[in-house]
Amino acid sequence: ETVMTQSPVTLSVSPGERTTLSCRASQSVGTNLAWFQQKPGQAPRLLIYGASTRATGIPARFSGTGSGTEFTLTISSLQSEDYAVYYCQQYDNWPPWTFGQGTKVEIK
Amino acid sequence: QMQLVESGGGVVQPGKSLGLSCAASGFTLKKYSMHWVRQAPGKGLEWVAVISADGRNKYYVESVKGRFTISKDGSKNTLYLQMDSLTPGDTAVYYCAREGVGRAFDIWGRGTVVTVSS
Numbered sequence: 409e410t411v412m413t414q415s416p417v418t419l420s421v422s423p424g425e426r427t428t429l430s431c432r433a434s435q436s437v438g439t440n441l442a443w444f445q446q447k448p449g450q451a452p453r454l455l456i457y458g459a460s461t462r463a464t465g466i467p468a469r470f471s472g473t474g475s476g477t478e479f480t481l482t483i484s485s486l487q488s489e490d491y492a493v494y495y496c497q498q499y500d501n502w503p504p505w506t507f508g509q510g511t512k513v514e515i516k
Numbered sequence: 517q518m519q520l521v522e523s524g525g526g527v528v529q530p531g532k533s534l535g536l537s538c539a540a541s542g543f544t545l546k547k548y549s550m551h552w553v554r555q556a557p558g559k560g561l562e563w564v565a566v567i568s569a570d571g572r573n574k575y576y577v578e579s580v581k582g583r584f585t586i587s588k589d590g591s592k593n594t595l596y597l598q599m600d601s602l603t604p605g606d607t608a609v610y611y612c613a614r615e616g617v618g619r620a621f622d623i624w625g626r627g628t629v630v631t632v633s634s
Contacts, residue, residue, distance in 0.1 A: 499615075
């Protein structure tokens with residue numbers, strides 16, 4: 409099983425700031441890596457797939473980089489609607505498909 | 517508009533069974549692999565099961581093997597998850613998700629809540 413580890417667990421960020429979230433895989437997943445955003449009481453929403461491709465309708469302030477075992481999600485200028493929990497997920501080595509434990513982005 | 521709507525959740529006693537449904541609209545399940553993902557209260561996301569587009573291949577997370585069964589009905593465009601021998605550890609919001617663009621989970625339902633408690 410490929411274990412996904414996200415850091416940090418919590419990020420305190422002021423509106424307008426740039427922030428970077430990290431995700432590490434226990435073995436190579438190539439670029440088969442997705443990022444999701446989840447707000448309280450809502451389903452996850454796909455932000456990034458293929459490590460760096462924005463999903464339909466996702467603003468350009470969200471960007472993803474990485475390959476192999478190290479990945480990052482960057483939000484260039486945090487907006488009020490971006491405060492949420494973010495999950496990475498690998499879909500290279502399956503089953504099982506595995507998620508990171510999440511990073512909560514909160515208001516500083 | 518492409519949409520998934522789950523139903524069938526509820527409160528059930530340990531050891532009992534429950535069946536979940538996920539109705540798809542705006543696209544046909546016959547063309548996509550479909551997944552169930554769950555989220556225990558206050559916890560992260562856990563993949564549960566997948567069924568391939570042609571329905572021939574099914575995989576499960578180890579903790580539900582032999583207890584859960586994933587299936588789909590093309591004529592009803594609906595995905596199912598039959599859950600037997602439920603335990604309190606199965607308490608979660610259950611989401612269905614489409615494996616779509618780039619093999620990512622691109623469409624999710626709003627979830628249905630399953631509570632296993634005596």
